[in-house]
Amino acid sequence: MSQAHSQDLSAFTTFRLGGPAPQVIVANTRDELLDFCAAHPLELNGEDTAQVLFIGGGSNLLIADAGFDGPVCVVRTTGVETTETTTADTRVTAEAGEDWDSFVAHTLGLGLSGLEALSGIPGSVGATPIQNVGAYGTEVGELISSVEVFDRVAGQIRHLTAADLAFGYRTSALKRAQIAAGTPQFVVLSVTFDLQRSELSLPVRYAQLASALDVEIGTRVSAALVRDSVIALRRSKGMVLDGDDHDSWSAGSFFTNPIVDDPEILPAEAPRYPVTDPLSGAKIEGKTKTSAAWLIEHAGFSKGHSLGEGRATLSTKHTLALTNRGHASTADVIDLAATVVAGVEDAFGITLEPEPTFIGCSIDDGRRP
Template identity: 40%
Template sequence: MTDSAAGSPLALAELTTMRVGGVPARMVTASTQRDLVDAALAVWADGDEWLVLAGGSNTVASDEPFEGTVLRIATRGIEVLPTDAAAPGRVRVRVQAGEPWDELVAYTVGRGWSGIEALSGIPGSTGAAPVQNIGAYGQELSSSLVAIDFLDHITGEVSRLSAAELELGYRTSVLKQGRQGIVLTVELELHDTAGEQAMLGGALGQPVAYAQLAGALGVQLGDRVPVQAMRDAVLVLRASKGMVLNPEDPDTASAGSFFTNPIVRENFARGLPADAPQWPVTPEAADVVVPLGHLASGTPLDAFLTHQEELAASTVDAGAAASNETLVKLSAAWLIENAGIRRGFRLPGSRAAISSKHTLAITNTGGARAEEIAQLARYVQGRVQAEFGVILHPEPVLVGIEL
C-alpha cells in the first residue's frame, strides 16, 4: 500500500479516461485485498470524505481539489474455483476488484469459457462491473454474476452478497442506488465450452443476442459462433464507435456512453416517431423508468430524480404490475441525433464535443475542463427533453459535478 499524502497525489485528470478532475488531498493505492480493507477502515474511522477509483473509465470529476481521500484499487488476480460435480460444463472464477475487466474477458475467452465475451473491450476494473451491471451487445453481467465480497461502510465488515441481493437491473444495482462500501472480489460462473465444436473453430460462445453483432458476424440472431470470433467482432464494433481505449484515437478520451437508454411506458413510446427504436423490457427494470408526462418542461434533474423515486413505488411498480403494462427501452443515441445533435458537435469555444463516431459519447478533445463536459451534457439533455419530453440520465459517476 502506498500513501501519496506526503508527496503530490496525481490529479484525477491523470487517472480517468475523461481526463478531467482535480488533485485530491490524499490518495492511497492498495495492491492487496488486506491493504484495501485496512485503508478503507482507517479513512472511514477518521470521517474523511472518500472516493473509490480503479480504472477511472466511468468517473467524471470536478477540476476543483477533492477534499478527501481517494482509495485507488490496484488489486490483481483471477482464481479458478473448484468445479462443482453437480454443475458439469460450468466453471467459477473469483476475481480481484482491481483486475482490468477486458483482461479478464481475454483470459476467459482464451480458455474457451463463455458468458462475458460480448462484454469485450469495456474499459475499467472488474470491481466496478456489478455496480452498474455492465452490459453490451445482448449480454449483461447479471447473467454470469454469482456473488461479490463486499466491505460494508456501515458495519465495517466483509460479507458475501449474492447476485440476487444486489438487485441488478438495467445499469443499476443496490450499490449504485446508495449502499455504500467497496467491492473486493467478484465471483462469476461461466460456461466451459472448450470441448464443443472443435471442427468449427473452437469453443462456441453464447447465442448471439444483438442484431448489429449478428450482422457483423454474418449469422442470425440466436446462432452460436466461436467464442474468440465473438470477442473479435465486438472489439471491432466498439472500436468503430470510439469505445475501445486507444491513445491514438481522441474519441476514446471519454467515459463511454454518457447517457443510459431511457425506459418508458409503452403508451408514451407510441407517441414517438415510428422510426424511433424501442425494445420491450421486463417490469423488473421499472426502477429506471422515466415517468414522462408527470413533469413540466425545464424541471431540474435533481427534482426529477426525487420525483422519480416517489413514483417508482406507487405508480410504476404497482401500476405496471396491476395492468401488465409493457415497458419499453428507447435508444438514447437516436434521441440525441434526432434532437438535432450530430457527431462532432460542440458548443462554441468548448473543448468538449460529441464523439465523431457515436452521439452517445462526450469526449475531451484536449484540455477540456470538467465544467465544459457538464455544459455539453446539460445542452444534450435540454435538447432531447424539448424535442421528445425525455430526460436523459447520465451513466458515469459524477464527482463534484451537477447536471
C-alpha cells in the same frame, strides 16, 4: 500501500479530467484495500461523515475541476481463481482491481464463454456489478453468482448473491446504496462469475453484432470470434481506449437508453426494445427501452457537435459519447451534456439520465441554452 500524496485525478480517469486530491493512495493488495476501508468507516445519517473516493479503472467517472477534498483510494488489487462446479459451469473469481478486458480475454483463454460480448470495455472488474455493465446483448448480472464486499457501515466483509444485488438496467443494490449515502457503502473486493466451459458463445442477441458476424439472432458461434467482432465494433465507435484517438477520451456511453412506461410518447420511427430481467431474461411488461443515441441525433445533435471553442464534443464516431478533445475541462463536458439533455427534452419530452458517476459536480451545473 503507497504513501498518501497529493495528485491530479485526471491521471486516473479515461476522460483525463479531474482536479487535485490531497490524499491519494494506491492499494495493490486486498489487505491494503481493507486497511483503507477500516480507516474510513461510514455512519449512515451521521453528521460530518468524511467523504472518500474509490477509483478503479476510472472509466465511469466525471470528477470536478476543483478535484476532491478527501482521501482517495486507487484500487489495483489483482488475482484470479478458477473452481470447477458440479454443473456445466466453471466458477471464476477475480479481485476488484483486475483490468476488465484482460480478465475477459483470460476467461476465453481458459476455454470459458459468457463474457465475450463484453470485450473491449475499459475499467476494472470491481466496477462491473455496481453499474451492471452491459453491451451487445449481455449484462454482467446474468453471469455473476456473488460479489464479496466490505460493508463500511457494519465494518465487515459480506458475500452478496445475485439476488441480493438486485440487478436492473445499469444499476444494482450497490449503486443504489452509494447514491443514498452519497459515498460507497459497499466496497467491492472480488467478483465471482459462473461461466460455461465451451468454445461457443452465448446466443447472439444484438442485431448489429449478428449482422457483423453474418448470423441470425440466437446463433452460437465461436466465442473468440464474437470477442474480435465486438472489439472491432467498439473501435469503430471510439469505444476502445487509444491515447491517439480523442474519441476514446470519454466515459463511453454518457447517457443510458431511456426506459418509458408509455411507448406512445415516442415518435413512430424511434427504436423500441423490450426490457428484460437480467437474471431470468423474462420480458418486463409495460416497459419499453429506446435509443438515447437516436434521440440525440434526431434532436439535432450530430457527431462531433460542440459548443464554443470545441474543447469537448460529441464523439465524431458515435453521438452517445461525450469526449475531451485534449484541452477540455470538466465544466466543458458538463455544459455540453446539459445542452444535449435540454435539446432532447424539448424535442421529445424525455429526460436523458447520465451514466457516469459525478464527483463534486452535477449536470445541473451546466449552462443550458
